[in-house]
Amino acid sequence: MPKRGYHHGNLKQALVDAALSLITEKGPTGFTLSEAAKQAGVTPAAVYRHFEGREDLIIECALQGHAIFGDLMEYAYRNGQPSALAAFEATGRAYLAFARKYPGHYMAMFESGLSRHATPELSRAVARSRGILEQAAEQLSQHIPADRRPPATMFSSHIWAMSHGVVELFARGNPGGNAPFPPEDLLEAGIGIYLRGLGLVAPDAD
Template identity: 50%
Template structure:
């Protein structure tokens, strides 16, 4: 039994799967490598064949998450800028709901993306898709993408995940749709209405 780790069919995949389950159960910093190894059915020493430590394992889960999120964005059918932005925001909420372990690893683990090139590339690809989806909405696509991402992320954190601890949080999708309507109508307003 002790040697199972050295003969595991796909140890890396088994360990990331174990980490995903533990992240959801205990949070990104709430489990040990020994727990991940036990859940994957391998010895703790076997982990070090693929990961330098827990943060390395969590970073791999986050990298996978950015890949999944980018794939969701790339699969969107909407081409009209306003409709595409709404579809991207809905995809953000769907991603957080459908992939909670990945979402937590990406945004709540404290992993420094800049110090992990593979993770930074994956995050950059998702960010580039968000930027491309905001093209045509205004002169500063990067700023608009930052607003859309921030708005979507805030709704996920405060209301979908209920980080605010509200007894009766508003329905996240309806709230996000109304917020996007307000934001996009502001972008479409004549310049004279936006001047100070």
Template identity: 50%
Template structure:
């Protein structure tokens, strides 16, 4: 067996057949993207980390985009879970819970750079992984429903459209994450943390809509 494993990673190899190559490749992809960016990931290197020949991955993924798409899909699922946890069904109160979602978004970008990159920077074609689009939709839906609950706290005649609120907040969170959390040539120093910047922005925005203290 010329493609001996070098330990670490997923399951131990049990002979000619790997046993869990698909998972091992995904793990390898995540660690490679985290280390070298989405462009630094290659099928060949992932195969090497998994201890198999360079051709083996093609038994599990049509091409590199499909593997990247699977990483992105799992990223959306993780993000959805993180947002759901942060929102905590609106407890202790809708506005602070909403803010917690913002922090969770930034934390995700910071702590899971590989998933974040696969989701938003790798430009994986929508059809690369089945369910990718809908996984993205589900993550957004968490924010959307939180916005619904927030909007419901405003008298009907002044109630803002929840979808618009969700889009605004998602955009600002995503913009801050892209510009200031992830490394980038356009990145600049901030006089505050990204979390503080987002929290301030969301508060100012919500105030204007008759939420969040001010008005």
């Protein structure tokens, strides 16, 4: 693979871009700082001008990923109206779209073993994207009396896990990942079944 270099002068971003390429190719733990430096066209020592080590570099990849992810989730939620169900389902589709378009970011965010509290900045970025899904979940459950309403954090986390499972099994081209139905259809059907089981979808929402 040819060196990317940093002709624009932004060494930090050149290293992030190199790391994202390597993460996509080898996974978040399958590359070294020296490989990232080589792909960026700099010496290994240059990495330490901006990053203390590989984990620090992956954190930056994850941080940038969460910023993009949060924007996509927010856009999907706001444009997924007119119904609360449509908005909620739109955030699920945005999850799949993000995983496909930004695989390096996705793996840095969700498959690197990083704690969401690794840095204050990362914690805030994670809270933003999760908060959008929880907001959609809260809106979806408004028709249920408060004393019988399931916690929005709980069922939004279940949907998050379902989305992640569809990505891992069917949306990333992994071996055995050929699904009998499009990933979007699988996720939408799963969300619908789950929400109806909880009584979260009103009878006229079909």
